[in-house]
Amino acid sequence: MKYRPFGRLGWQVSEIGFGAWAIGGSWGTQSDADSLAALHRALDLGCNFIDTAAGYGNGRSERLIGQVLKERAARGAGRVYVATKIPPAPGNWPPSAYDRIEDRYPEAYLRAQLEERLRNLGVEAIDLIQLHTWTRAWNRNPLALDILRKFQREGKILGIGISTPEHDQNSLVELMRNGWLDAVQVIYNIFEQEPQAEFLPAAKEHKVGVIVRVAFDEGSLTGKWTPDTTFEPDDFRNNYFAGDRMARTMARVAKVKEALGQDEPDMAAAALKFALKPAAVSTVIPGMRNTRQAEMNCGVSDLPPMTDEVEARLRPSNWLRGFWYGGK
Numbered sequence: 001m002k003y004r005p006f007g008r009l010g011w012q013v014s015e016i017g018f019g020a021w022a023i024g025g026s027w028g029t030q031s032d033a034d035s036l037a038a039l040h041r042a043l044d045l046g047c048n049f050i051d052t053a054a055g056y057g058n059g060r061s062e063r064l065i066g067q068v069l070k071e072r073a074a075r076g077a078g079r080v081y082v083a084t085k086i087p088p089a090p091g092n093w094p095p096s097a098y099d100r101i102e103d104r105y106p107e108a109y110l111r112a113q114l115e116e117r118l119r120n121l122g123v124e125a126i127d128l129i130q131l132h133t134w135t136r137a138w139n140r141n142p143l144a145l146d147i148l149r150k151f152q153r154e155g156k157i158l159g160i161g162i163s164t165p166e167h168d169q170n171s172l173v174e175l176m177r178n179g180w181l182d183a184v185q186v187i188y189n190i191f192e193q194e195p196q197a198e199f200l201p202a203a204k205e206h207k208v209g210v211i212v213r214v215a216f217d218e219g220s221l222t223g224k225w226t227p228d229t230t231f232e233p234d235d236f237r238n239n240y241f242a243g244d245r246m247a248r249t250m251a252r253v254a255k256v257k258e259a260l261g262q263d264e265p266d267m268a269a270a271a272l273k274f275a276l277k278p279a280a281v282s283t284v285i286p287g288m289r290n291t292r293q294a295e296m297n298c299g300v301s302d303l304p305p306m307t308d309e310v311e312a313r314l315r316p317s318n319w320l321r322g323f324w325y326g327g328k
Contacts, residue, residue: 007207013048013049017285018294019285023057023289030289034290035289038288046298049080052083052085053130054116082121084121086105088104091104096135101141105143110148114156127158128160136171162181170194172199189215192217193315203280211284212284215272216271216286221268223257225250277305
């Protein structure tokens with residue numbers, strides 16, 4: 001496993017981190033035994049960064065991580081950095097430009113959420129607290145970040161971050177430039193390359209740690225699906241790939257495979273290598289539901305990095321699918 005600096009916090013984190021959304025149960029049936037085994041296996045392979053959230057199984061993911069942290073501490077295992085997230089108080093998701101930050105992230109609510117995160121994880125201080133999520137309208141008065149700084153001074157958290165709103169990731173660029181953030185979590189993958197333009201350079205310039213999520217485009221970039229792929233009823237991907245989106249995605253996946261050719265025959269590994277390519281990236285957090293996935297994902301760090309030539313061939317795969325014309 002290779003390690004990278006995590007912004008200005010002085011940490012050295014594994015370039016492959018553990019994405020813990022799936023172990024909360026939002027990706028279909030998931031046993032706690034498989035989740036615990038996956039966590040231990042990833043950490044045994046050198047992973048030392050875990051990302052979770054309050055909303056991942058209503059704390060289930062955090063509690064499993066807390067159990068593993070306790071077990072490993074008892075046997076003197078190495079340092080593990082844990083990042084978790086606090087959602088806004090109930091209301092619009094994502095927050096509306098008309099929402100008041102005082103209503104969605106009030107201090108009493110943030111403190112109660114922090115204390116619950118501490119209990120679930122079984123720790124006295126959390127390495128990184130991220131707000132889950134944000135609206136550009138709050139950049140003029142980022143009150144919630146000031147409250148988190150207060151918690152930081154109290155020693156309850158070490159770092160402050162935000163997980164980007166999917167529809168407006170660049171809303172965090174101004175906050176990075178103004179010194180508000182120790183870390184950011186961003187969607188960056190073969191289909192979503194927009195962060196290369198401004199987001200990643202800003203993070204690098206201002207020494208902000210970068211966590212890359214959705215490197216597999218919620219699974220499509222593993223190269224294992226077909227247009228007929230289906231999911232369990234409670235799997236969130238039923239909405240993500242609703243309508244004709246699965247068919248359109250698979251057509252684009254075929255073009256990605258063609259661009260990779262024989263240089264990168266393992267598409268899942270190539271997707272992680274692509275996400276790791278920018279120097280600004282600190283860690284990529286693929287989901288890991290079992291020991292096999294832990295071994296496959298962590299093993300990518302031991303492979304040669306993606307070449308500049310292959311990365312260049314993938315640039316035309318950028319997909320502006322959020323635009324009104326459907327990104328066709």
